[in-house]
Amino acid sequence: MASYQVKLVGREELAEGTLAFRLEKPAGFQFKPGQSIVLELLDPPPEDGQKRRTFSLVSAPFEETLVIATRMRDTAFKRALKALPGGAGLKLTGPIGQFTLTDAVRPAVFIAGGIGITPFMSMLRQAARDHAPQDLLLLYSNRRPEDAAFLKELQELEAQNRNFRLLATMTEMSKSAHTWSGQTGFIDAALISRATRGLKTPVYYVVGPPAMVIKMQETLRGAGVSDEDIRSEEFYGY
Ligand SMILES: Cc1cc2nc3c(=O)[nH]c(=O)nc-3n(C[C@H](O)[C@H](O)[C@H](O)COP(=O)(O)OP(=O)(O)OC[C@H]3O[C@@H](n4cnc5c(N)ncnc54)[C@H](O)[C@@H]3O)c2cc1C
The missing domain is CATH 2.40.30.10 (Translation factors)
Structure with a gap:
């Protein structure tokens, strides 16, 4: 190396x-x-x-x-x-690391908790730059808008790349000084099912603290997604 x-x-x-x-x-x-x-x-x-x-x-x-x-x-x-x-x-x-897009054709669903957004930023910037035809969906969970890195850039990337959709959710708006008219609450099976409707056999990519990654893997398995279609990276230390 x-x-x-x-x-x-x-x-x-x-x-x-x-x-x-x-x-x-x-x-x-x-x-x-x-x-x-x-x-x-x-x-x-x-x-x-x-x-x-x-x-x-x-x-x-x-x-x-x-x-x-x-x-x-x-x-x-x-x-x-x-x-x-x-x-x-x-x-x-x-x-x-091997946490890269394994399939450039099937839709990709990115699930990020907090700072777990980092590898997805690289993927999303490159996809916008390349005018990649792949459908990309990002489910991005933070406690408050104040904590959510890259939110504005992600909204711009969504405007720039017609194949990319952003769904940001806040889990602790009661502690926020900002207003937020978007989604609130944790990423759960119902939210995933609603957001992914219309996406044909997506591959799921999950990044965040270990507890969040384990929870998401369970949720995805519970929704019938096979392990082969779930790729994840755990950020130890959080
Ligand atoms: C592939 C990968 C990518 C990452 N990318 C990012 C990123 O983009 N941004 C970011 O902020 N962080 C990232 N992390 C996590 C980062 O490496 C740090 O662990 C994290 O930032 C916490 O650092 P710290 O100094 O705050 O706490 P630390 O002192 O590092 O961590 C506290 C606790 O985590 C435990 N721990 C640390 N490393 C491991 C390990 N490898 N296995 C098991 N337990 C461990 C320690 O034993 C300690 O108890 C990544 C981790 C990995 C493996």
Whole structure:
């Protein structure tokens, strides 16, 4: 597996407590939408296990830089990452992972919980860029609009790509300072069945914290989806 030293070239707040980090793309670095990288701090904090983390690439292959996004929890790794000045070096290993679109013809239903949106951003950006004919549906669950990274961009992608539909749902609107006229409540069997009506034999892709992924797998199986048609990626640590 190839490793590179890259520079941090930018950072941006995407939602409350969620930051994006933009990195130089090493010459010749190639990946598929949905794949991840391992980022390692060159000057890591002394605590055990705080040297490296795995992140899905948010950026699509056609973009000139690499971008990752993460929930800024209070761990030594994330404190150190956040404190890095522009131009700081990081060790990048990758790309890694098989969480890519397995079938470019059958409709794809993406189910993302919170920061689990990251690999889907890369897939959706690339699909819009390529004018891909594949039907894509994203079910995106967050507690509140304030927490939902990339919401505006997803709405723009939906306007741009006639084969892409977005269904965002909020589960804790009572704690939100925003208004929300869209879907509320958890992604359950009824919502999945309603949203996927008309899609012929879709493949399901699920990403989020382990508990959410397990729950979604059970829900999909309960709805008669076979294991072969469910692909998932768990973001450990949440
Ligand atoms: C393929 C992949 C892609 C990911 N993409 C993203 C992303 O795009 N954005 C993002 O924010 N996070 C992503 N993650 C999760 C990320 O690597 C971190 O685990 C997460 O951000 C939490 O980090 P932390 O420093 O807040 O907590 P951590 O200290 O990393 O995690 C806390 C707990 O998680 C446990 N844990 C960590 N890694 C594993 C593991 N591999 N197996 C079992 N338990 C584990 C630790 O033992 C600890 O108890 C991804 C993970 C994987 C595997």
